Amino acid sequence: xxxxxxxxxxxxxxxxxxxxxxxxxxxxxxxxxxxxxxxxxxxxxxxxxxxxxxxxxxxxxxxxxxxxxxxxxxxxxxxxxxxxxxxxxxxxxxxxxxxxxxxxxxxxxxxxxxxxxxxxxxxxxxxxxxxxxxxxxxxxxxxxxxxxxxxxxxxxxxxxxxxxxxxxxxxxxxxxxxxxxxxxxxxxxxxxxxxxxxxxxxxxxxxxxxxxxxxxxxxxxxxxxxxxxxxxxxxxxxxxxxxxxxxxxxxxxxxxxxxxxxxxxxxxxxxxxxxxxxxxxxxxxxxxxxxxxxxxxxxxxxxxxxxxxxxxxxxxxxxxxxxxxxxxxxxxxxxxxxxxxxxxxxxxxxxxxxxxxxxxxxxxxxxxxxxxxxxxxxxxxxxxxxxxxxxxxxxxxxxxxxxxxxxxxx
Numbered sequence: 224x225x226x227x228x229x230x231x232x233x234x235x236x237x238x239x240x241x242x243x244x245x246x247x248x249x250x251x252x253x254x255x256x257x258x259x260x261x262x263x264x265x266x267x268x269x270x271x272x273x274x275x276x277x278x279x280x281x282x283x284x285x286x287x288x289x290x291x292x293x294x295x296x297x298x299x300x301x302x303x304x305x306x307x308x309x310x311x312x313x314x315x316x317x318x319x320x321x322x323x324x325x326x327x328x329x330x331x332x333x334x335x336x337x338x339x340x341x342x343x344x345x346x347x348x349x350x351x352x353x354x355x356x357x358x359x360x361x362x363x364x365x366x367x368x369x370x371x372x373x374x375x376x377x378x379x380x381x382x383x384x385x386x387x388x389x390x391x392x393x394x395x396x397x398x399x400x401x402x403x404x405x406x407x408x409x410x411x412x413x414x415x416x417x418x419x420x421x422x423x424x425x426x427x428x429x430x431x432x433x434x435x436x437x438x439x440x441x442x443x444x445x446x447x448x449x450x451x452x453x454x455x456x457x458x459x460x461x462x463x464x465x466x467x468x469x470x471x472x473x474x475x476x477x478x479x480x481x482x483x484x485x486x487x488x489x490x491x492x493x494x495x496x497x498x499x500x501x502x503x504x505x506x507x508x509x510x511x512x513x514x515x516x517x518x519x520x521x522x523x524x525x526x527x528x529x530x531x532x533x534x535x536x537x538x539x540x541x542x543x544x545x546x547x548x549x550x551x552x553x554x555x556x557x558x559x560x561x562x563x564x565x566x567x568x569x570x571x572x573x574x575x576x577x578x579x580x581x582x583x584x585x586x587x588x589x590x591x592x593x594x595x596x597x598x599x600x601x602x603x604x605x606x607x608x609x610x611x612x613x614x615x616x617x618x619x620x621x622x623x624x625x626x627x628x629x630x631x632x633x
Contacts, residue, residue, distance in 0.1 A: 226263055227288045230254040230431060233530050241288055243348035246429050253528060254431040255471070256288045260478040269450060269481060278302040280336055280439035286475055288435050289343050297371040298329040300339040301439055305447040305593070310561040315581045319591040321453070322574070323444055324564050326599030330391060332520075332570070333440060333465060333597040334364035337427055340436030341365060342372045345423040351375060355425035356413035358406055358461070359388035360520050360569075360598050365425050366395035377422060379413035381406050385519060385603050405514055407525045427464035428527025437468025438475065444593055445476055452482050454590040455542075457489035459572035459597055461521030463499050463532025466490055469595070470535030488541035489592075490532075491576030493518045493551065499526055500543035503536050517548045517606050520569030520598055542585065546575040552610040554578055555600065568606055570598035 230239045234252025239245060247253055267285045275282045280301030306322045328335035338361070345353050353369050354377040355361055362378040369376045376397040380389065381404060392399045402409040410426070417424050427433040444456070456473075460466050466488060476482045492500045495515030502509045509529045514522035526532065536543060546554075551568050554575035558564045566574075574594045580586045600607055617624050 224288055224290055226258050226285050228257045228259050230256050233534065243344045244350075244423070245431055246424060253428065253531060255531070256431055256435055258286070258475060258478070260475075260480075263479045269446075272446060280339060280436065280443070283439055283442045286442060286472075286479075287340070287439075288432055289340075290347060293343050293347055296339045296342040296368055298335070298339065298368050300328055300335040300368070302443060303327045305444060306562055306564065308562040311557070314557060314561055315578055316588050317581060317586065317592060318589045319453075320577070321444075321448070321591075321593045322558065322562050322564055323440065323593060323595045324566075325440060325595060325597055326564075326566055326570055328364075330360075330364045330367040331599035331602060332360040332364055333437065333595070334360040335368060336436040336439050337361065337433035337464070337468075338364040338368040338425065338436070340432050341423070341425040341430065342368050342374065344430075344432050345374060346372070348423060350423040352377065352420075352422045353425050354378070354413060354417050354422040356380070356406070356410045357384075358519050358522060359384045359602065361425070361427065362397070362399075363388050363391035363395070366392045366397035370395040370397075377416065379409050379416070381409045383519060383522075385605070387602050387604065406523055407511075410527065426527070428462055434464055434468035434471055434531070437465055438472030440595060441469045441472030442476065445473070445482055448593075450482055452484050453486050453593045455487050455489050455586070455592045456595065457491060457573040457577045457592060458595045459518070459521050459569050459576075460490045460492050460499055460532065461523040461526070461569065463526045463528040465597065467528055467531035467535050470531075470539060485539060486593075488536055488539040489573070489576055489580070490536050490541055490543045491573050492543075492545050493521060493572065494545040494547045496522050496524055497545045498524060499529055499532050499536075500545060502529065503533050503543050516551075516568075518551055518569040518572055519603070520567065521572060542580065544576040544579055546572060546579055550579060551575045552606065555607065556611060558596070564596055565600035565607075566596040567598040567600050567602045570596045570600070573597070
């Protein structure tokens with residue numbers, strides 16, 4: 224890998240060669256992939272990027288830890304739209320608010336970025352089977368991306384995983400193990416099985432390459448903004464891997480002189496499960512919490528990647544905020560009626576946090592904010608219908624329709 228210099232443990236600093244099946248440090252710490260920024264600057268610049276026709280996460284090849292001859296996985300992942308939502312800005316009283324809709328990826332979530340990278344690295348490692356544990360989105364993204372590449376998958380999900388996500392897994396041909404327990408128990412069983420059978424490990428808290436896939440959302444945001452750095456980027460947080468990847472991408476861009484400053488991060492967690500935010504605010508180690516929220520994709524009571532996530536929040540002088548399930552569903556509705564974006568509960572949690580911070584006067588009205596929607600609303604239609612209500616029911620009768628629409632006045 225021309226631009227990769229190695230991997231370093233974020234806990235003890237020990238360095239490793241960046242081999243395809245890299246996992247965690249001997250001390251238990253997760254690793255960070257490091258790059259030769261001077262070489263990247265020499266070989267690519269903003270103008271060169273703008274001329275590339277490839278509209279996927281793989282347009283940023285110089286910033287990714289893959290071999291020169293590694294083929295791009297089959298599914299087109301990334302380059303999701305960044306919407307300038309004037310109506311949403313007006314509702315929240317902000318000067319500028321952009322919505323990054325990553326629910327439009329192939330399996331409808333940001334996790335496709337990590338899974339695309341997992342497929343590439345598994346192929347480099349000569350593996351034909353990949354496995355992971357997930358609350359839903361990582362699972363479906365792995366199953367879809369692996370199926371397109373002809374790889375087998377074993378997926379471990381907690382019993383509370385929504386049926387829509389499990390349906391995706393089965394449709395993609397994955398062997399699905401529904402663990403009768405919470406996410407922590409699901410993770411432990413997947414780890415034991417991966418160790419037993421030697422499958423390629425797609426668990427983001429174990430495999431350092433997956434954050435490298437997730438970081439491409441930051442690269443896209445900055446290119447789509449013309450390299451103008453926003454004041455804040457808001458994102459929902461569960462295991463901590465996504466916010467860590469977002470921050471890694473921003474730091475890589477600054478290291479390679481593509482941007483001259485870094486934005487502040489807004490870490491948004493559900494009020495029913497916020498161990499990372501609590502640890503950051505209290506300056507204490509992570510302690511387990513109950514997983515009590517409808518936002519299943521971020522219902523992680525024992526985060527597996529807290530070190531990178533907490534470092535990202537602290538280094539960025541970030542803001543932590545929790546939102547209730549009702550605030551999450553109100554944000555889902557707000558995004559729908561003002562921006563035409565349909566996000567699942569966990570996907571819109573970042574926007575719910577922005578709304579709350581605006582209402583509390585924490586965010587200056589003149590600031591520029593990007594809110595990342597991490598998953599599509601079709602993944603959890605039951606909660607959407609429960610909050611939005613039922614349709615108007617009517618026979619094929621115009622007079623009955625008039626009565627139900629206008630009370631008979633028209």
